[in-house]
Amino acid sequence: MCGIVGYTGYRDVVSVLLKGLTNLEYRGYDSAGIALRDDNRIKVYKSLGKLINLKNEIEEKKHELKHPTSGIGHIRWATHGAPSLVNAHPHTCTCGNLVVVHNGIIENYKELREELIKKGCKFRSETDTETIAHLMADEYSKTKDLEKAVRNSVKRLQGAYAVCVMHKDVPDVIVGARKHAPMLVGAGEGENFIASDTPAIIEYTKKAIYLDDNEIAVITKDNIKITDTDGNILHKKTEILPWEPVALSKLGFKHFMLKEIHEQPDVIRNVLNGKIYDIDGPVILNEVKLDKEILKKLNKIEIIACGTSLHAAMVGKYIIEDFAGISVEVEASSEYIYRKTTTDSSTLVIGVSQSGETADTITAIKQAKEKNAHVLIITNRPDSNMARLADSLIPVNAGIEVSVAATKSYTAQLISFYLLAMHLAEIKETLDKTYLKNLKHELIQLPTKIEEILSNTSGIQECARKFSSYKNFIYIARGINLASAYEGALKLKEISYINATGYPAGELKHGPIAMLDETMPVLSILIPGGISYDKILSNSEEAKARNAKLIALTSSCDKNIDMLFDYVLRIPDISEILSPALTCVPLQLLAYYIAEFLGKDVDQPRNLAKSVTVE
Numbered sequence: 001m002c003g004i005v006g007y008t009g010y011r012d013v014v015s016v017l018l019k020g021l022t023n024l025e026y027r028g029y030d031s032a033g034i035a036l037r038d039d040n041r042i043k044v045y046k047s048l049g050k051l052i053n054l055k056n057e058i059e060e061k062k063h064e065l066k067h068p069t070s071g072i073g074h075i076r077w078a079t080h081g082a083p084s085l086v087n088a089h090p091h092t093c094t095c096g097n098l099v100v101v102h103n104g105i106i107e108n109y110k111e112l113r114e115e116l117i118k119k120g121c122k123f124r125s126e127t128d129t130e131t132i133a134h135l136m137a138d139e140y141s142k143t144k145d146l147e148k149a150v151r152n153s154v155k156r157l158q159g160a161y162a163v164c165v166m167h168k169d170v171p172d173v174i175v176g177a178r179k180h181a182p183m184l185v186g187a188g189e190g191e192n193f194i195a196s197d198t199p200a201i202i203e204y205t206k207k208a209i210y211l212d213d214n215e216i217a218v219i220t221k222d223n224i225k226i227t228d229t230d231g232n233i234l235h236k237k238t239e240i241l242p243w244e245p246v247a248l249s250k251l252g253f254k255h256f257m258l259k260e261i262h263e264q265p266d267v268i269r270n271v272l273n274g275k276i277y278d279i280d281g282p283v284i285l286n287e288v289k290l291d292k293e294i295l296k297k298l299n300k301i302e303i304i305a306c307g308t309s310l311h312a313a314m315v316g317k318y319i320i321e322d323f324a325g326i327s328v329e330v331e332a333s334s335e336y337i338y339r340k341t342t343t344d345s346s347t348l349v350i351g352v353s354q355s356g357e358t359a360d361t362i363t364a365i366k367q368a369k370e371k372n373a374h375v376l377i378i379t380n381r382p383d384s385n386m387a388r389l390a391d392s393l394i395p396v397n398a399g400i401e402v403s404v405a406a407t408k409s410y411t412a413q414l415i416s417f418y419l420l421a422m423h424l425a426e427i428k429e430t431l432d433k434t435y436l437k438n439l440k441h442e443l444i445q446l447p448t449k450i451e452e453i454l455s456n457t458s459g460i461q462e463c464a465r466k467f468s469s470y471k472n473f474i475y476i477a478r479g480i481n482l483a484s485a486y487e488g489a490l491k492l493k494e495i496s497y498i499n500a501t502g503y504p505a506g507e508l509k510h511g512p513i514a515m516l517d518e519t520m521p522v523l524s525i526l527i528p529g530g531i532s533y534d535k536i537l538s539n540s541e542e543a544k545a546r547n548a549k550l551i552a553l554t555s556s557c558d559k560n561i562d563m564l565f566d567y568v569l570r571i572p573d574i575s576e577i578l579s580p581a582l583t584c585v586p587l588q589l590l591a592y593y594i595a596e597f598l599g600k601d602v603d604q605p606r607n608l609a610k611s612v613t614v615e
């Protein structure tokens, strides 16, 4: 949520900042701004809405710039204060000499604001961030030392922040600080960077130093200094970023979402790589650091996650219980953190997150750690905050996901859960060897089956065209595909803004059926041979009897349903237990094409941000 980039060095500062913000735009797009130190002044440029508006604004005013050598930039996802020009970052102190950009929420900003107003500070915006600018300027006026001013100020801030600061009188120095919000320093030759996430700097350097909470970075073009909030120098490890800049290109696809959907076969191959060598041998999951004897006795797992990751967790519950007979609770992180849970040292807590930065899940994980649970994190970002909290870490290796709607990271999470569930089953010896062998065999074939779906999407496109004018949808399923129904409906809501809700098919008659008529399409997910196939068929009949238009998502061998359904989407034949890894693909594509027909902003849907770093 929100994105920060800072740069000092020999390159064209404006281009570096705008490129960095472009690569972070998935984090927020309510407004954008940059501040430059140029001609012994701080110059601020801001625009409302998407980054393109800022680019145009700067293009128009380029003549005002002499030779900026450092700058900070920000894209905003509004929390305090509406999306408006005055609330856009960067924010300055009263005289405009000190400038800040900030991610996070300052919880005690009202008290600080009152105190600073009494001291004569003139506030212009409704943001919590502006308070930081005035507070730091006040501290700077006492010490004339920017680093010290930042140190003294952050000690007074409550809440979460990743903040970058510049001062007119301290040329080409950028100071960054963080607490509960990600920040890293990118190291270059004759240039250095600071950012809230790696895509901002990846085009320029692969060397990064990750800041931890309560750390402060001071960068100049030739130097990086990291200290704690008392000024003690810290010697931090420089890490090499695993990403390639090409990950940030659409590679000819119209949208990142479509590209990422098409990447899923390779993503699955990547996840399986090194885990299943031989279908007769065990799953190799050295990432799980719990002792085998403890795993054998394990009888309770809790999985916490949000959004799409929560849906992956639901599939995880189903298969861990089915394969390994271990009882699993799944809960939205935002619910877990506000109740008395029974988590204890004998619980395995699994946190699932694409970004590894979701604030609710981080808080939930911290609470679980306080209760001495073993914490296993399944994430696409092994460089994230959440990964750093993990006792065991399964990186899902889906590569950078740019589109706000999660697709390939979901599939990668599902495959990781299949591997984990089989691993637990092998340790506990709860599954028949032939069954396990067949499962592995089928798992390895998944990429080819997804390629088959992707090789001909005309049916899905036609279905999307037929149904794009409907205002409401119901998705129904039972058992393991209930999560697929929730996820399919979420995808449609997110990118087309159509009201879509997933229901257990059996629940339809307990209330939702009242909504059914010819204006409400019902999409049923049913896998031939599955335990609840016939029941879902009956539930679909019930919907038909109320004049609802029916769409089926089924597999190729299902020959008897064309009479009942108005439209049939098919996936290659697959066992029900593995089917969520296939059913998600047509559902992603259906949502994509409906949004595309409706002319929606597929990659950056309104009001959303890729990583939700506020609770």
Ligand code: M6R
Pocket (backbone or CB within 6 Å): 306, 307, 308, 309, 352, 353, 354, 355, 356, 357, 358, 361, 404, 405, 406, 407, 494, 608, 609, 610, 611, 612
């Ligand atoms: O990064 P996370 O997986 O923790 O994010 C959780 C949700 O915010 C995320 O899945 C969200 O629902 C996506 N927009 C789904 O497409």
